[in-house]
Amino acid sequence: MSNAEIRVAVLGAGGRMGSEAVEAVKNAPDMELVAAHGRSDTLEEILSAGATHIVDLTVPDSTEANVRFAVEHGIYAVVGTTGWDADRLERLEQLLSEHPESGVLIAPNFALGSVLATAFAAKAAQYFESAEVIELHHPQKVDAPSGTAVRTAELMGAAREAADVAPSPDATETALEGARGAEVAGIHVHSVRLRGLVAHQEVLLGSAGEQLSIRHDSFDRASFMPGVLLGLRTVGSRPGLTHGLDGYLDLGL
Numbered sequence: 001m002s003n004a005e006i007r008v009a010v011l012g013a014g015g016r017m018g019s020e021a022v023e024a025v026k027n028a029p030d031m032e033l034v035a036a037h038g039r040s041d042t043l044e045e046i047l048s049a050g051a052t053h054i055v056d057l058t059v060p061d062s063t064e065a066n067v068r069f070a071v072e073h074g075i076y077a078v079v080g081t082t083g084w085d086a087d088r089l090e091r092l093e094q095l096l097s098e099h100p101e102s103g104v105l106i107a108p109n110f111a112l113g114s115v116l117a118t119a120f121a122a123k124a125a126q127y128f129e130s131a132e133v134i135e136l137h138h139p140q141k142v143d144a145p146s147g148t149a150v151r152t153a154e155l156m157g158a159a160r161e162a163a164d165v166a167p168s169p170d171a172t173e174t175a176l177e178g179a180r181g182a183e184v185a186g187i188h189v190h191s192v193r194l195r196g197l198v199a200h201q202e203v204l205l206g207s208a209g210e211q212l213s214i215r216h217d218s219f220d221r222a223s224f225m226p227g228v229l230l231g232l233r234t235v236g237s238r239p240g241l242t243h244g245l246d247g248y249l250d251l252g253l
């Protein structure tokens, strides 16, 4: 056994993201991979492996129970799985208030470029009449819209509301159901699923005579790994809930 202080169990280790995270943790000199946990493994095995940290890269139906288990057993949690809506976040805040020494990072996106793009979009949203989000992903993705798109739209919507921006102009009277996408915090969000893609997002902002596009592309899941490792290295010194990797970065925005 090594003396690494960050002893990591990767949950969802057989998945697209989980398998990449297993390799990233194995290659990190200050970490030890103690469990590569799959759907058929029990959470107790994480305890017997001596994990100090989990990385959750599973499915929306499992992630809340996994994180609850970690917090209740004094294990730090870095979470990339989607599905953390307002109700789940509220329950997690309540749980963390009962375990004030615990730390959890919920990161809708671990890619630095995506974190920056979301922050730029939130900053810019109040200055344009119109705002829409298009997210584009691989066709195996189980959820839509993406967690990143939901978070981006929520932050943009909140910024527009705080600045008293009127709703985006839209004279649509007749449309096939779904043609205008889903609405999140007053922002229309459109989901594309296309063979060949990994994870991409474009925020469109428009005013009379001009458009600002803020686009981010993950061409490879390697793009998420520096954020996963940053999360693991930081979560132990940040008690409570951090929502978004930007909480661990000094973006100055």
Ligand SMILES: NC(=O)C1=CN([C@@H]2O[C@H](COP(=O)(O)OP(=O)(O)OC[C@H]3O[C@@H](n4cnc5c(N)ncnc54)[C@H](O)[C@@H]3O)[C@@H](O)[C@H]2O)C=CC1
Pocket (backbone or CB within 6 Å): 011, 012, 013, 014, 015, 016, 017, 018, 037, 038, 039, 040, 057, 058, 059, 060, 062, 079, 080, 081, 082, 083, 107, 108, 109, 110, 111, 147, 224
């Ligand atoms: N935050 C970020 O930067 C990123 C987040 N994601 C999110 O991560 C999640 C996983 O994505 P993918 O790896 O593409 O999916 P995937 O379907 O390839 O992998 C999920 C894995 O979790 C396993 N699993 C399901 N329930 C489990 C449980 N209770 N315990 C342990 N393992 C369990 C499945 O068997 C599967 O191997 C999704 O919610 C996705 O949206 C994906 C990419 C980046």
Ligand SMILES: O=C(O)C1=N[C@H](C(=O)O)C[C@H](O)C1
Pocket (backbone or CB within 6 Å): 082, 108, 109, 110, 137, 141, 142, 145, 146, 147, 148, 149, 198, 199, 200
């Ligand atoms: O499932 C994916 O692939 C991704 N999921 C996350 C999301 O839903 O935002 C992050 C990234 O977009 C890739």
